[in-house]
Amino acid sequence: MCGIVGYVGHQSAVSMLLNSLKKLEYRGYDSSGIGIVDANKRKIAFRKDQGKISNLEKMLNARPLPESHLGISHTRWATHGAPNKKNAHPHFDTSKKIFIVHNGIIENYESLKKDLIKKGHKFISDTDTEVIVHLISDFYNGDIFHATQKAVKKLRGAFALGVICEDSPEQLIAARIGSPLIIGVGDHENFIASDVPAILESTNKIIYLKDGQMATLTSDRVDVFDFDGKPVKAKVDEVTFSVDAVQKQGFDHFMLKEIHEQPAVLEQMLKARLKGSKVSLEGLHLTDQQLKDVEHVFIVACGTAYHAGLVGKYIIEKLARTPVSIDVSSEFRYRDPIIDKKTLVVAISQSGETADTLAAVREAKNKGAKVVSICNVVGSSLVRESDGVLYTHAGPEIGVASTKAYTAQVMMLFFMAIKFSQIKNEKGSALTKDLMAAMKELPALYTSILKSKRGIAQVARKNSHFGCFLFLGRNINFPSALEGALKLKEISYIPAEGYAAGEMKHGPIALIDEYRAVVCVVPQSDIYEKMISNIQEIKARKGKIIAIATEGDQQIKPHANHVVYVPRTHELLTPLVVALPLQLIAYYISVQQGCDVDQPRNLAKSVTVE
Numbered sequence: 001m002c003g004i005v006g007y008v009g010h011q012s013a014v015s016m017l018l019n020s021l022k023k024l025e026y027r028g029y030d031s032s033g034i035g036i037v038d039a040n041k042r043k044i045a046f047r048k049d050q051g052k053i054s055n056l057e058k059m060l061n062a063r064p065l066p067e068s069h070l071g072i073s074h075t076r077w078a079t080h081g082a083p084n085k086k087n088a089h090p091h092f093d094t095s096k097k098i099f100i101v102h103n104g105i106i107e108n109y110e111s112l113k114k115d116l117i118k119k120g121h122k123f124i125s126d127t128d129t130e131v132i133v134h135l136i137s138d139f140y141n142g143d144i145f146h147a148t149q150k151a152v153k154k155l156r157g158a159f160a161l162g163v164i165c166e167d168s169p170e171q172l173i174a175a176r177i178g179s180p181l182i183i184g185v186g187d188h189e190n191f192i193a194s195d196v197p198a199i200l201e202s203t204n205k206i207i208y209l210k211d212g213q214m215a216t217l218t219s220d221r222v223d224v225f226d227f228d229g230k231p232v233k234a235k236v237d238e239v240t241f242s243v244d245a246v247q248k249q250g251f252d253h254f255m256l257k258e259i260h261e262q263p264a265v266l267e268q269m270l271k272a273r274l275k276g277s278k279v280s281l282e283g284l285h286l287t288d289q290q291l292k293d294v295e296h297v298f299i300v301a302c303g304t305a306y307h308a309g310l311v312g313k314y315i316i317e318k319l320a321r322t323p324v325s326i327d328v329s330s331e332f333r334y335r336d337p338i339i340d341k342k343t344l345v346v347a348i349s350q351s352g353e354t355a356d357t358l359a360a361v362r363e364a365k366n367k368g369a370k371v372v373s374i375c376n377v378v379g380s381s382l383v384r385e386s387d388g389v390l391y392t393h394a395g396p397e398i399g400v401a402s403t404k405a406y407t408a409q410v411m412m413l414f415f416m417a418i419k420f421s422q423i424k425n426e427k428g429s430a431l432t433k434d435l436m437a438a439m440k441e442l443p444a445l446y447t448s449i450l451k452s453k454r455g456i457a458q459v460a461r462k463n464s465h466f467g468c469f470l471f472l473g474r475n476i477n478f479p480s481a482l483e484g485a486l487k488l489k490e491i492s493y494i495p496a497e498g499y500a501a502g503e504m505k506h507g508p509i510a511l512i513d514e515y516r517a518v519v520c521v522v523p524q525s526d527i528y529e530k531m532i533s534n535i536q537e538i539k540a541r542k543g544k545i546i547a548i549a550t551e552g553d554q555q556i557k558p559h560a561n562h563v564v565y566v567p568r569t570h571e572l573l574t575p576l577v578v579a580l581p582l583q584l585i586a587y588y589i590s591v592q593q594g595c596d597v598d599q600p601r602n603l604a605k606s607v608t609v610e
């Protein structure tokens with residue numbers, strides 16, 4: 001949610017910033033801007049425009065900025081103020097000496113703004129961000145670091161900040177609370193950014209700035225401080241993923257690339273986690289006894305991660321017979337949930353920066369629960385706030401629609417469920433043994449589904465004209481239906497509802513007529529016949545049925561208008577195999593509709609505001 005990049009070094013700041021900013025466009029694309037200090041005149045200059053970064057690029061080509069070695073840039077996902085040029089970052093103070101870029105929300109901006117206006121500061125945007133720069137300028141008496149330090153102490157809410165001042169043409173300042181910010185340590189150049197992919201072409205040496213920390217960067221030095229100005233020894237990590245991981249590598253879209261990465265992701269997870277007949281939950285930081293003592297699991301997550309968590313509820317309860325509750329994080333945080341020391345809270349998040357999930361974790365910890373997270377992004381805020389972490393290591397996910405992160409999260413929940421089950425029943429049940437054997441087959445099954453993607457694309461195209469979709473599933477595939485609907489609506493803007501098939505006749509069946517397409521997730525299982533009955537009810541009302549069924553299932557054919565087959569697997573693993581065709585159906589419909597697959601309207605990859 002908003003992307004920030006800052007640069008100080010020996011190269012051209014404008015081209016470095018523009019190139020890096022493009023890698024963060026997944027975080028927001030309502031407007032973008034660049035502010036620099038002119039290397040010769042020592043004056044600040046900027047360009048900003050509404051819309052995607054390509055608009056800014058055109059503007060920079062038409063009206064280039066002067067030579068510079070220090071600058072900040074921003075791509076915006078609007079919160080306060082419309083997505084227009086006036087509200088685009090960077091924002092500047094009344095004297096236009098100081099520029100800032102910001103990611104987050106300043107909760108006390110209205111009262112600060114009133115005071116600053118009284119003191120003569122002139123505001124020109126509708127953003128909360130603008131108060132920060134005026135506040136810095138209010139404290140400024142020639143030392144931009146100290147002015148920023150004083151200002152951040154007055155702010156309430158979440159922020160990651162980049163600050164430059166024309167009086168300090170060699171210095172970049174950064175600060176954070178609540179919103180992600182990293183420092184890239186280069187060779188005679190240093191960076192700040194919201195996320196690693198932005199700067200990976202230049203450096204893989206990263207400092208993860210912590211909440212309540214600030215930094216000063218020059219081309220040859222990085223110094224980290226707390227908000228009281230006390231120096232902090234910062235650890236420099238080396239990230240291991242390559243530049244290739246954040247490029248499309250010949251695929252039309254990141255989403256399609258990430259769908260294709262799933263066999264490899266599952267393969268590496270199996271290698272890392274399955275150790276003979278045991279499961280390794282390295283990173284969890286809980287002893288077997290502590291796990292045995294868990295009386296209640298509470299999962300918190302948002303969006304797709306929540307759907308993964310729902311699958312987790314079914315499997316943990318089935319395998320370990322431990323009760324599992326689950327909430328979307330935004331509900332959990334405000335409803336005083338019942339949790340205590342015997343509760344294990346599992347927070348699931350691809351980015352590890354989702355504001356609601358972070359708040360839910362804090363709430364859970366306040367109530368005395370242990371918190372473990374399932375997360376993809378190394379060093380993210382969620383990881384730092386959890387007692388233990390199970391990394392999915394699915395690699396960077398750039399497409400706004402989550403695909404490989406989802407299947408990796410579900411896979412990790414299987415590992416968790418098996419471990420729980422083995423701890424409670426030391427000999428290990430036949431069920432867990434069967435499951436582990438079947439899990440090893442998953443990468444090959446995924447590869448075979450991907451080989452049949454042409455057929456899935458055809459089904460998608462033939463049905464892309466429907467103005468409304470329903471997705472139905474039962475039992476462990478009820479979450480699959482929810483996830484299928486979310487995928488479709490977020491990237492094609494077609495209204496799509498996910499429903500428990502048995503719940504249809506309690507309301508949603510009223511929607512069914514010949515103009516609705518109904519995707520029925522109906523793999524072979526104990527409740528197959530029940531699904532068939534539900535499908536017949538839809539057919540009787542002329543709904544058009546796309547069935548996702550198990551290879552070899554002939555019985556489904558007369559009931560469905562289209563059948564997409566997935567390979568046979570263990571019944572409990574079916575959410576993992578049906579996920580692929582659901583992702584592909586959404587993808588191909590979005591392409592057919594001419595939508596922006598990777599950057600759908602109004603969305604951002606990382607939701608760092610409430």
Ligand code: M6R
Nearest residue numbers: 303304305349350351354401402
């Ligand atoms: O980074 P997180 O997993 O915490 O993100 C949660 C949701 O914002 C995310 O899954 C969102 O629903 C995706 N756009 C779904 O494809």
